[in-house]
Amino acid sequence: MNDVAKVLGIFGSPRRGGNTDLLLKETLKGAAAEGARAEEIRLCDFRITPCRECLSCFNDGACVIPDDMQGIYPRLLKADIVILASPIFFYGITGWAKAMVDRSQALWARKYKLHDPALETEHKRKGFFVSVGGTKGQRMFEGAVLTVRYFFDAFNTEYSGDLLFRGVDACGDILKNPDALSQASSAGRKLVSDLRMNKVRPVP
Numbered sequence: 001m002n003d004v005a006k007v008l009g010i011f012g013s014p015r016r017g018g019n020t021d022l023l024l025k026e027t028l029k030g031a032a033a034e035g036a037r038a039e040e041i042r043l044c045d046f047r048i049t050p051c052r053e054c055l056s057c058f059n060d061g062a063c064v065i066p067d068d069m070q071g072i073y074p075r076l077l078k079a080d081i082v083i084l085a086s087p088i089f090f091y092g093i094t095g096w097a098k099a100m101v102d103r104s105q106a107l108w109a110r111k112y113k114l115h116d117p118a119l120e121t122e123h124k125r126k127g128f129f130v131s132v133g134g135t136k137g138q139r140m141f142e143g144a145v146l147t148v149r150y151f152f153d154a155f156n157t158e159y160s161g162d163l164l165f166r167g168v169d170a171c172g173d174i175l176k177n178p179d180a181l182s183q184a185s186s187a188g189r190k191l192v193s194d195l196r197m198n199k200v201r202p203v204p
């Protein structure tokens with residue numbers, strides 16, 4: 001058994017070096033410091049077509065669209081911990097992230113239509129959401145959290161927590177919060193240490 005935790009960070013903002021970028025990098029560094037193998041994908045470097053609702057995936061759990069999402073499915077399934085980082089765009093996640101989430105309908109179909117045991121019970125992953133928004137609205141994260149919770153559920157991933165910051169707008173504003181990066185690093189460490197404590201079993 002390979003007990004090195006595999007962590008996949010998914011960067012969903014188009015702004016490189018921006019607020020969620022800084023937070024995700026720090027979360028992944030924390031995970032790596034705890035002994036995990038952490039890797040990152042940047043959705044703005046991928047070509048992901050929105051779901052066409054052809055429902056072909058209800059037959060075999062596979063998506064017929066031949067684009068870069070085909071390479072992301074196996075990476076989601078191999079991970080023990082998935083961290084999605086997206087700023088709030090119009091009270092939801094970014095279009096880059098939403099395209100990926102909607103394409104995970106193929107995984108939802110494998111789990112709920114085809115009852116694939118690999119997605120129903122066998123490998124429970126941990127999921128974590130990192131987000132920021134420019135304003136201070138009380139309900140700013142509600143829509144995004146629901147979307148991410150059900151995205152994670154589609155591939156048997158528990159919504160284990162989140163780091164959400166309001167009032168973070170200009171590039172680098174997150175650095176004005178003196179604790180934000182250390183909170184991100186601690187969250188990364190904790191995800192891996194919780195996994196090690198067998199709250200979630202790593203992939204064999």
Ligand SMILES: Cc1cc2nc3c(=O)[nH]c(=O)nc-3n(C[C@H](O)[C@H](O)[C@H](O)COP(=O)(O)O)c2cc1C
Nearest residue numbers: 013015018019020087089090091133134135168169
């Ligand atoms: C298209 C777009 C929509 C946005 N919608 C919201 C919103 O609904 N609520 C909010 O508080 N901030 C909104 N913002 C502000 C971003 O959440 C904010 O600038 C954030 O810091 C960007 O994060 P990043 O640096 O990681 O890209 C929006 C920004 C853009 C570009």
